[in-house]
Amino acid sequence: MTTSSDPLTQLEHWIADGRHVALATVVATWGSSPRPVGSHMAITDQGDFVGSVSGGCIEGAVVDAARDAISAASPRLLEFGVSNEMAWEVGLACGGRVQVWVEPVSS
Amino acid sequence: MKIQTLQALRARVADKIPCAMVTALDGTAQTLVDGAGVSGDLTLTADELAEVRRRIALDRSGVLENTQLFARVYGPAPRMVIVGAVHIAQVLAPMARLAGFEVTVIDPRESFVRSGQLADISAIVAWPDEAMRQVAPDARTAVVTLTHDPKLDDPALATALRSPAFYIGALGSKKTHAKRLERLAGEGFGPEALSRIHGPVGLDINAVTPAEIAVSILAQVIAILRVEGRRQ
Numbered sequence A: 001m002t003t004s005s006d007p008l009t010q011l012e013h014w015i016a017d018g019r020h021v022a023l024a025t026v027v028a029t030w031g032s033s034p035r036p037v038g039s040h041m042a043i044t045d046q047g048d049f050v051g052s053v054s055g056g057c058i059e060g061a062v063v064d065a066a067r068d069a070i071s072a073a074s075p076r077l078l079e080f081g082v083s084n085e086m087a088w089e090v091g092l093a094c095g096g097r098v099q100v101w102v103e104p105v106s107s
Numbered sequence B: 001m002k003i004q005t006l007q008a009l010r011a012r013v014a015d016k017i018p019c020a021m022v023t024a025l026d027g028t029a030q031t032l033v034d035g036a037g038v039s040g041d042l043t044l045t046a047d048e049l050a051e052v053r054r055r056i057a058l059d060r061s062g063v064l065e066n067t068q069l070f071a072r073v074y075g076p077a078p079r080m081v082i083v084g085a086v087h088i089a090q091v092l093a094p095m096a097r098l099a100g101f102e103v104t105v106i107d108p109r110e111s112f113v114r115s116g117q118l119a120d121i122s123a124i125v126a127w128p129d130e131a132m133r134q135v136a137p138d139a140r141t142a143v144v145t146l147t148h149d150p151k152l153d154d155p156a157l158a159t160a161l162r163s164p165a166f167y168i169g170a171l172g173s174k175k176t177h178a179k180r181l182e183r184l185a186g187e188g189f190g191p192e193a194l195s196r197i198h199g200p201v202g203l204d205i206n207a208v209t210p211a212e213i214a215v216s217i218l219a220q221v222i223a224i225l226r227v228e229g230r231r232q
Helices: A007-016 A059-072 B003-014 B046-058 B087-098 B128-135 B150-161 B174-186 B210-231
Strands: A021-030 A040-044 A049-051 A076-081 A097-105 B019-024 B030-034 B038-040 B069-074 B079-083 B102-106 B122-124 B141-145 B167-170
Touching (some): A007 B003, A049 A059, B003 B030, B019 B046, B046 B069, B079 B150, B087 B102, B102 B128, B122 B128, B128 B141, B141 B210, B150 B167, B150 B174
Parallel strands (some): B141 B167
Antiparallel strands (some): A076 A097
8 A cells, every 4th residue: 555644645545545534634723732723634434644733642532533524424623722621631731722623535 | 525626636736736725614615726716615705715815825724814714725845955966965855855845956966966865856967057047946945055166056056146045055164155255246246145145054053964964954944934934
């Protein structure tokens, strides 16, 4: 299988291999956040991913949300930060807040 | 996102056509905007389209003012033109590529260009004045001269000074650099133009090895690129 470090390229490789995939994108940040607006992460329904939307703090939760988005065939807007009720599990240690758009890629 | 939309986006990115994917954050619609037009099922108002085009020009992704529309801008990658396929270029070229730069190495000596780490880096085997005309540095281009041979570096620097390149750096000691500035002044470049040249090149991190010097150069280029970006 061909692999790429570029999430958009990797999405196409996965699609060519018949995988179900989603694209996550940072749409807004407040305070300190490790990855800027526009950062991409490509994800498969198997949980494989390329790229990042934080410094590793929320990637696990984004992968879970992407798998849900793929099976439901609907996008979703996620928000992570200190005010998040999941802060203890997947909040940003830096105290920032970040919104991530997760969309399945479909035919 | 539809697969066709992803393919259209990837084609523009591959062809280095600046564009933006605009997404309604309720998941209802999406549209791809570039200089030529708009394609997709999301209808933008004239003001929204104007803001998207402004964002494309500034290479700045974000949510459009007073909307729930997100514009992801895909600008062209910054370029780095390295004059001289010398030992520092051997490490600087792959490092700059890892940092996201589109790298071109210029050297008339073919055997230098095809050696070591440069084998898979884009190269122009020609004299710098001719090669620099081909490259045509723009405001997203950094030019770094590494030969410290005046007959190679000077013509490249002269072309860079006549271009809007965001960064110009020249390898060489303070003494070498002073002589270089004298020569370029003799060609009619004033003090303001000459002050654009970073020489000795790179941040002062007491670098010794070629790899360390490459780090200092790349760090300086990134610092200037990001400062310019913030000013816009």
